[in-house]
Amino acid sequence: MSLIRVDHLSKRYPVAIKQPGLKGTLQHFFRRTYRYIEAVQDVSFEIQPGEIVGFLGPNGAGKTTTLKMLTGLIHPSEGQVQVAGYTPFERQTDFLRQITLVMGQKQQLLWDLPAMDSLRINAAIYGLSEKEFHYRVAELAEMLFLADKLSQPVRKLSLGERMKAEMLAALLHRPQVLFLDEPTLGLDVNAQVAVRGFLQEYNQRYGATVLLTSHYMADITALCQRVLLIYQGQMIYDGSLDKLLLQFAPYREVKVELDCQVSSNDLASYGELKMFEGCVASLIVRREALTPTVTRMLAELDIKDLTVSDPPVEEVIGRVFQAGAIA
Amino acid sequence: MSSDQKQPSRQSHRSRLAKRLHLIKVLISVYYAYMVEYRAELLFWVLSGTFPLILMGVWAEAARSGQFGLEPVEFVRYFLAVFLVRQFTVVWVVWEFEREVVEGRLSPNLLQPIDPVWRHFFSHVAERFARLPLAAVLIGLFFLLYPEAIWLPSFRTIAAGSLAIVLSFACGF
Numbered sequence: 001m002s003l004i005r006v007d008h009l010s011k012r013y014p015v016a017i018k019q020p021g022l023k024g025t026l027q028h029f030f031r032r033t034y035r036y037i038e039a040v041q042d043v044s045f046e047i048q049p050g051e052i053v054g055f056l057g058p059n060g061a062g063k064t065t066t067l068k069m070l071t072g073l074i075h076p077s078e079g080q081v082q083v084a085g086y087t088p089f090e091r092q093t094d095f096l097r098q099i100t101l102v103m104g105q106k107q108q109l110l111w112d113l114p115a116m117d118s119l120r121i122n123a124a125i126y127g128l129s130e131k132e133f134h135y136r137v138a139e140l141a142e143m144l145f146l147a148d149k150l151s152q153p154v155r156k157l158s159l160g161e162r163m164k165a166e167m168l169a170a171l172l173h174r175p176q177v178l179f180l181d182e183p184t185l186g187l188d189v190n191a192q193v194a195v196r197g198f199l200q201e202y203n204q205r206y207g208a209t210v211l212l213t214s215h216y217m218a219d220i221t222a223l224c225q226r227v228l229l230i231y232q233g234q235m236i237y238d239g240s241l242d243k244l245l246l247q248f249a250p251y252r253e254v255k256v257e258l259d260c261q262v263s264s265n266d267l268a269s270y271g272e273l274k275m276f277e278g279c280v281a282s283l284i285v286r287r288e289a290l291t292p293t294v295t296r297m298l299a300e301l302d303i304k305d306l307t308v309s310d311p312p313v314e315e316v317i318g319r320v321f322q323a324g325a326i327a
Numbered sequence: 328m329s330s331d332q333k334q335p336s337r338q339s340h341r342s343r344l345a346k347r348l349h350l351i352k353v354l355i356s357v358y359y360a361y362m363v364e365y366r367a368e369l370l371f372w373v374l375s376g377t378f379p380l381i382l383m384g385v386w387a388e389a390a391r392s393g394q395f396g397l398e399p400v401e402f403v404r405y406f407l408a409v410f411l412v413r414q415f416t417v418v419w420v421v422w423e424f425e426r427e428v429v430e431g432r433l434s435p436n437l438l439q440p441i442d443p444v445w446r447h448f449f450s451h452v453a454e455r456f457a458r459l460p461l462a463a464v465l466i467g468l469f470f471l472l473y474p475e476a477i478w479l480p481s482f483r484t485i486a487a488g489s490l491a492i493v494l495s496f497a498c499g500f
Contacts, residue, residue, distance in 0.1 A: 068434075073437060096438055101434065101435065103431070103434065103435070106430075108432065108435035108436065110357070112365070113360055113364065117360060117361075120353050120357060121353055121446075122439070123353075124349055125350060126440070153364075
């Protein structure tokens, strides 16, 4: 049975329009005009318990609006949402105990106090006993490598440490459904890796369901088997990441280190020449032609080194959004 | 309903009450820590409420030289009471709430099983505890310099005054 069920979900909201200048200000005050944004249009999907699903889309595509409807922060204009058997916007206590929302760059910890103080509030809100509170904090702090940072004021923590502390606060009540909106935004590579590792471990340890939005493709490739693509408020893809890559990247990149006598004209016969600098060249070759092409190159050229790789996922997703829909 | 059935229900009611009291204690203690984090700021907040003490000087002096319904010492006590009432009735919830909405900090609080207003309420309560010692020192200092102003209101006046302060705070909040 699905843990998250979204059925023909839409959200339309008004945005006030204001002209510049005093006249525009007065007009805006007395007779406000609006235009309507179709932020999410007829979106449907289901997520099974324990799944980690990537939710991708360019800025303004409707990802955050969808997450807000799934958590009950805003009402849908049309359609149905069920999360863990509850209708989110009814905001029942039992529902709120099962979910969490982490938004990168948005903080819930008290800025001037150590994170431990905010954690004490959260523990009391969720009715954790003192023993359980200390056990969970120790467990999560160990998973996040954060133990010695919890008694420092939040303002003194680095961005990565702060994000990890935010995550600890958001997961202290051990929610079963995690909505993560850009959880690694602005973090350095090490912190991103740590957060990803933590999410993976949390998912495995507690069987939690995760819906994750991120602009960092490394987050998606490391965590998600399945992705949802949203573009201009509409769902354009729901399926495995591998299938998406296969469909939108029907080619491979062949990088070779050569004998420097070879010219670019010689290389062009093997595939599309992407780069040729010094004795290193990079060629784009269609997947079905990969084996014969590589065999021919090895036979005909003096190759010192050869590597075959997939194109970067960012490039593939970018191509999908440029196309606007899945073919 | 049998007494065996009543027992667990009474226990769960007691446990819920204990959890709520614990939550209140935690909220007050954490927000107290938050309020006393910046000591200088707290002192300035207390001093910013001393305007009645300035007016007190003006009115006491005027009462000494003119015909008013109150004696100078009564004016002094009146403005001292005003100073004290102001210390207990400061409210900034709208400003703080607006900031939370604009900066997107309200969303995580809305997703917790507690109305966000309680955080604001207990932060105000905690701030009174943080402010009180400083206000008491100021009043003590004042009585030391002006001992004629010392008076002990009746129990009924204190009770009515406390009720008025609570209602005033509630209205402002």
